[in-house]
Amino acid sequence: ETGVTQTPRHLVMGMTNKKSLKCEQHLGHNAMYWYKQSAKKPLELMFVYNFKEQTENNSVPSRFSPECPNSSHLFLHLHTLQPEDSALYLCASSQGLNYGYTFGSGTRLTVV
């Protein structure tokens, strides 16, 4: 375990479903991130939170909705997804850019 825990590890959902991904860190980091990793693309930054405040939204469709209730928890709420949204969703946390990120193990999402 890296110190960043993501649940569930695997998720299959229909296009009309609503589900949520959860990320939790107890490393004392103040920044948390969502990334999408698809088979044929580089890792794509989705959202950045610093001290619970969203500081970056990288033109992500509204069917992805992040929530950061405190510095230790980050959620990604999903609704009416498309098959092309199938990917590995990675959460990361950081104590600052001089230290890089600590990544979670990811949630493998399949939209059917």
Next chain:
Amino acid sequence: ELKVEQNPLFLSMQEGKNYTIYCNYSTTSDRLYWYRQDPGKSLESLFVLLSNGAVKQEGRLMASLDTKARLSTLHITAAVHDLSATYFCAGNSGGGADGLTFGKGTHLIIQP
């Protein structure tokens, strides 16, 4: 917008050989990061390079940064099978942005 390019994207090499992975980036990046990802696993931080001329070494891996050339390298010395993985470099565009921009990754296979 920061763009990060790695080459090669695929590399098959024999144990005991030396090789270098190159990471070019398009605009100023305050820092440069290297990560490793094993199949089905998360990303593991290898190096954080903070300034021009920075060089860091861990075992058979050595990373360097030349900010004037906008180039970072990851050098593998006397490769062993356990180093087989996908290696990513990433940069940060600065200006208060916290997110990292990743390259596509170099899929490295080391054969006995």
